[in-house]
Amino acid sequence: MVSRGPSLPRITDVAALAGVSTSTASKALNDTGQLREETRERVRRAAEQLGFTPDSRGRALSSGRSYTVGLITTDSSGRFSIPIMLGAEDALSAGEMALVLCDTRDDPLREQHYLRSLVSRRVDGIIVTGRRTEPREPIDVPIPVVYAFSASTDPDDMSVIADDHGGAASTVRHLLSLGRRRIAHVTGPASHRSAQTRAAATVETAADALVGEPMHGEWSERWGRHAVDLLLRSESEVDAISCGSDQIARGVCDRLRELGRSVPDDIAVTGCDNWSVMALASRPPLTTVDLELEELGRRTAQLLLSAIAGTPSPGLLELPTRLITRESTLGT
Amino acid sequence: MVSRGPSLPRITDVAALAGVSTSTASKALNDTGQLREETRERVRRAAEQLGFTPDSRGRALSSGRSYTVGLITTDSSGRFSIPIMLGAEDALSAGEMALVLCDTRDDPLREQHYLRSLVSRRVDGIIVTGRRTEPREPIDVPIPVVYAFSASTDPDDMSVIADDHGGAASTVRHLLSLGRRRIAHVTGPASHRSAQTRAAATVETAADALVGEPMHGEWSERWGRHAVDLLLRSESEVDAISCGSDQIARGVCDRLRELGRSVPDDIAVTGCDNWSVMALASRPPLTTVDLELEELGRRTAQLLLSAIAGTPSPGLLELPTRLITRESTLGT
DNA sequence: GAAAATCCGGAACACGTTTTCCTGACTGAA
DNA sequence: TTCAGTCAGGAAAACGTGTTCCGGATTTTC
Numbered sequence: 001m002v003s004r005g006p007s008l009p010r011i012t013d014v015a016a017l018a019g020v021s022t023s024t025a026s027k028a029l030n031d032t033g034q035l036r037e038e039t040r041e042r043v044r045r046a047a048e049q050l051g052f053t054p055d056s057r058g059r060a061l062s063s064g065r066s067y068t069v070g071l072i073t074t075d076s077s078g079r080f081s082i083p084i085m086l087g088a089e090d091a092l093s094a095g096e097m098a099l100v101l102c103d104t105r106d107d108p109l110r111e112q113h114y115l116r117s118l119v120s121r122r123v124d125g126i127i128v129t130g131r132r133t134e135p136r137e138p139i140d141v142p143i144p145v146v147y148a149f150s151a152s153t154d155p156d157d158m159s160v161i162a163d164d165h166g167g168a169a170s171t172v173r174h175l176l177s178l179g180r181r182r183i184a185h186v187t188g189p190a191s192h193r194s195a196q197t198r199a200a201a202t203v204e205t206a207a208d209a210l211v212g213e214p215m216h217g218e219w220s221e222r223w224g225r226h227a228v229d230l231l232l233r234s235e236s237e238v239d240a241i242s243c244g245s246d247q248i249a250r251g252v253c254d255r256l257r258e259l260g261r262s263v264p265d266d267i268a269v270t271g272c273d274n275w276s277v278m279a280l281a282s283r284p285p286l287t288t289v290d291l292e293l294e295e296l297g298r299r300t301a302q303l304l305l306s307a308i309a310g311t312p313s314p315g316l317l318e319l320p321t322r323l324i325t326r327e328s329t330l331g332t
Numbered sequence: 333m334v335s336r337g338p339s340l341p342r343i344t345d346v347a348a349l350a351g352v353s354t355s356t357a358s359k360a361l362n363d364t365g366q367l368r369e370e371t372r373e374r375v376r377r378a379a380e381q382l383g384f385t386p387d388s389r390g391r392a393l394s395s396g397r398s399y400t401v402g403l404i405t406t407d408s409s410g411r412f413s414i415p416i417m418l419g420a421e422d423a424l425s426a427g428e429m430a431l432v433l434c435d436t437r438d439d440p441l442r443e444q445h446y447l448r449s450l451v452s453r454r455v456d457g458i459i460v461t462g463r464r465t466e467p468r469e470p471i472d473v474p475i476p477v478v479y480a481f482s483a484s485t486d487p488d489d490m491s492v493i494a495d496d497h498g499g500a501a502s503t504v505r506h507l508l509s510l511g512r513r514r515i516a517h518v519t520g521p522a523s524h525r526s527a528q529t530r531a532a533a534t535v536e537t538a539a540d541a542l543v544g545e546p547m548h549g550e551w552s553e554r555w556g557r558h559a560v561d562l563l564l565r566s567e568s569e570v571d572a573i574s575c576g577s578d579q580i581a582r583g584v585c586d587r588l589r590e591l592g593r594s595v596p597d598d599i600a601v602t603g604c605d606n607w608s609v610m611a612l613a614s615r616p617p618l619t620t621v622d623l624e625l626e627e628l629g630r631r632t633a634q635l636l637l638s639a640i641a642g643t644p645s646p647g648l649l650e651l652p653t654r655l656i657t658r659e660s661t662l663g664t
Numbered sequence: 665g666a667a668a669a670t671c672c673g674g675a676a677c678a679c680g681t682t683t684t685c686c687t688g689a690c691t692g693a694a
Numbered sequence: 695t696t697c698a699g700t701c702a703g704g705a706a707a708a709c710g711t712g713t714t715c716c717g718g719a720t721t722t723t724c
Contacts, residue, residue, distance in 0.1 A: 008451075008474065010710060021674045026712060033713090034671065053452045057398060058710030060389045061679045068432070077418060082409060089435055093442075098432045098449065100400070103421055110425075117430065119340075120385045142340065221613050247613075277609060281553050281579075342680060353704045358682060365683090366701060390680030393709045 009050040018046035029054070060122070068098045069304060070118035070126045072111065072139070076103045078131035079275060080293060084148050087297025088127055095305055097124070115141060125304045128152075133164060133194040144307035148300040149293070151316055158307065160300045160317045164194055167289040167321035168201035171242050171270040174287065174323060180240035180268055181209045186227040186252060187244025190216040198244050198272065211238050219244075224251020232259065239267055240329075246271035246278035246288055253282050253328060268329040284327035291321050341382040350378035361386070392454070400430045401457045401636060402450035404443065404471070408435045410463035411607060412625060416480050419629025420459055427637055429456070447473060457636045460484075465496060465526040476639035480632040481625070483648055490639065492632045492649045496526055499621040499653035500533035503574050503602040506619065506655060512572035512600055513541045518559040518584060519576025522548040530576050530604065543570050551576075556583020564591065571599055572661075578603035578610035578620055585614050585660060600661040616659035623653050 015025035020043060027033035028043035046052075060066045069092060073081045089099045100123070102114040118126060119141055126143055130136055130150035138152040139145060145152075151159035175183055185202045188195040199214035215230070217223035224243065228251075231238060243249035249271030256263050263269050263284055271279055274290035296319050303313060347357035352375060359365030360375035378384075392398045401424060405413045421431045432455070434446040450458060451473055458475055462468055462482035470484040471477060477484075483491035507515055517534045520527040531546035547562070549555035556575065560583075563570060575581035581603030585595050595601050595616055603611055606622035628651050635645060 008454075011712095012710080022711080023675080023713080024673055027673085030712080033673085036672070039672080053448060055454055055710050056452045057389055057392045057454055058679090059712075061393060061681095061710080062712045064679075066389060071433075077414060082414060085433070086409060086435055089433055093434070093446070093449075096449070098434075098453065100430045101403075101417070101421055101433045102425070102430075103418055114425070116385060117425075117428070120388045121430065122340075122387055122389055247609075277579075344680080354681080355683080355705075356703055359703085362682080365703080368702065371702080387680050390709090391682075393680075393711090394682045396709070 008055075009052045011052070011054065014043065014047045014050055014052050017050060018043045065124055066122045067096060068100060068121060068123050069301075069308075070100050070102060070114070070121075070123045071129070072102045072104060072114055072118075072126060073129045073131075074104050074106045074111075074136075075131040076101070080131050080149060080291075081129055083293035084129050084297035084300070087294035087299075088148070088301040089297075090294075091298040091301035092305075097305070111139075115139060119143065124308045127300055127304060129300075132192065133161065133197070134192075135159075144304060144312060146300050146304045146307065148296060155316065156314050158303055158312060158314055158317075160296055160303060160319065162291040162293070162296060163318045163321055164197040165201040166318075167272065167291065167323075168198035168242070168244075169205040170321065170323045171272070171287070171289055172202050172205040174325065174329065175240045175242060175268055175270065176206070176209060178240075178268060178329060182211050182236070182238045183209050183240040183242055184211045184231055184238045185214040185242050185244070186224060186231075186248055187214055187216060188219040188248070192219075195244050202242055206242075211236050217248075219247055221247055221251030221254065224248035224253075225255035226251075228252050228255035228259070232261075240269070241267060242270045244272055246273045246275045246282070246286055249286050249288070249328070250278045250282040253284065253286070257283060264327070264329050264331050270329060274324055279324075279326070282328065284332075287323075287325045287327075287329040289321050290324050292319060295319065340387075341384045343384070343386065345382055346375060346379045346384050349382060350375040397456050397640075398454045399428060400432060400453060400455050401459060401633075401640075402432050402434060402446070402453075402455045403459045403461070404434045404436060404446055404450075405461045405463075406436050406438045406443075406468075407463040408433070412463050412481060412623075413461055415625035416461050416629035416632070419626035419631075420480070420633040421629075422626075423630040423633035424637070429637070443471075447471060451475065456640045459632055459636060461632075464524065465493065465529070466524075467491075476636060476644060478632050478636045478639065480628060487648065488646050490635055490644060490646055490649075492628055492635060492651065494623040494625070494628060495650045495652055496529040497533040498650075499604065499623065499655075500530035500574070500576075501537040502653070502655045503604070503619070503621055504534050504537040506657065506661065507572045507574060507600060507602065508538070508541060510572075510600060510661060514543050514568070514570045515541050515572045515574055516543045516563055516570045517546040517574050517576070518556060518563075518580055519546055519548060520551040520580070524551075527576050534574055538574075543568050549580075551579055553579055553583030553586065556580035556585075557587035558583075560584050560587035560591070564593075572601070573599060574602045576604055578605045578607045578614070578618055581618050581620070581660070582610045582614040585616065585618070589615060596659070596661050596663050602661060606656055611656075611658070614660065616664075619655070619657045619659075619661040621653050622656050624651060627651065 011025050012022050015022045025043050028040040104111040126145045129148040135151045135153045138154045147159040151161050183206050271286040271288035274288045279286040279288045343357050344354050347354045357375050360372040436443040458477045461480040467483045467485045470486045479491040483493050515538045603618040603620035606620045611618040611620050
């Protein structure tokens, strides 16, 4: 053990300076017990003078809680995990809770390692999040857990996800309200649940305004450009293209412009995710769906706090998304 | 205090089951003291059977360390902070350290709040990182601190930054080696240190191959496109454009293509940052500088660990960057 | 003026672990 | 046989806080 010079003042130091016992000092600083106001004030001044900050390890030990929650993410470099993290951290810090970050890099071994570490730290709760919307199998720990963005396969677990279906539907309704009646849908791999969900919502909402089948490809601008070529080569005319992501939508816009088609005059385009670097940099800027992930993170954290406090709300919570309208459907 | 059902087994439970004292159990599990191998094994089996995980709060209290470090970031949504975080987390988790995340959102009040919280948790060390390269004023805590990406203004603090100057110079040398002799530089606001540094390096390295002055604008694709218009409108011919960011470079490529100039045959283009969503999606993909931020995060964490262990290495550490060559200078 | 009620503050313990010190048993040598 | 030395394991303290209980002092009441 390394002695680090002048160690931080403890509550006993404060007590000594104020001329009281440690228990009295504790009561004074926590506003508990019965003490004369004058005594309280004296202790507070002593604490102030010494720059006393209570050691939360002692508190954690005696209270049985650690005032800490763990965040396990399979891939925090993904742009979905980050706003969720921030939202969660925001909600937690308001409750004096700290958030410890664990990026498993999609490695089950690392996940096990982190779980052991979190349990060993006696974390008050755990948030599990991923970069895909497919449900994941639950983790097995004797601690409250909330799943964010990707739900648990166990319906009795607490999960908070974005309403992908509603989001896609809202863009289609928007297009219909603008009078578009020949809508194509270009989206990501059929193997991705979010692509499936959004496609299903589009088919359902557009009904006979849908042109052809949903077109599945990769989540890339290149696929967006390519899809435009495929669409315009076929004989069917379209007046709107609803895309499964902003990336695809940006590719679509780029290619349409290159081919001399006007967006939105000839063809309106919608994206999904409101990823600013795509949605705002696109020419024209994209009408898209904001998944409100930061709010999702906040709600997740709040749910977890309630569960920690003893009132869990099991089940799946689907949060509404928000339609953002921009020039790609409205024009200038 | 809420009793949470069957609480986790403690070391006393393990000791009781193995028929030894707690101190013996502790020694057995930590491979310390002198014990018969048979006894050790018996304790290990008991721990296994009970699913015992040591409570690190107890350990923290007795060891004087918390095995935790804090990461303070002014803006973790920025794409610079994230790889740094991940690298740091990676290096720390190898040492059984946990990382608690604090996003100040550039608010001094929040920063103060977080600092108090971290000190109160008796964190072993703190990493401070920002989204800009300008040096920041140091934080005042009685704990080892390392600054990452944006250095401390106090040269005696430990800081780890990317070698912006060397990075920019490497792109210019690359262009020169390809025979380009009329190089323009388009970059971000003159008020940003990174723009200044990169511009200075470019001027210095290109020498009389530089055309005109460095062009300062915003960090956006739009500015890249606009800069191309300005450049081509002037009478001076250029055969290369070195850009201060991938975003600008992508805008430059887009506009050049729209104007019928071939990249790189007519004009070679370089970016900076290796931000994949820009560098790879650009047409053509960008030759650029990878700042190796994840490695930067790792090194930061290692430095912090050394400091915690008692051997600090004060001063500024500038890490090398890596030139990534792609079609925007090499062609297909 | 004495008994009862009220108010303050301290002693002791709990939380879970590690570590230091110590005791008793056993071994080997003189 | 006794003494020194080694080995195995236990008792107790330490880490820093919160909390429960209890005794003494002060005030109130009759």
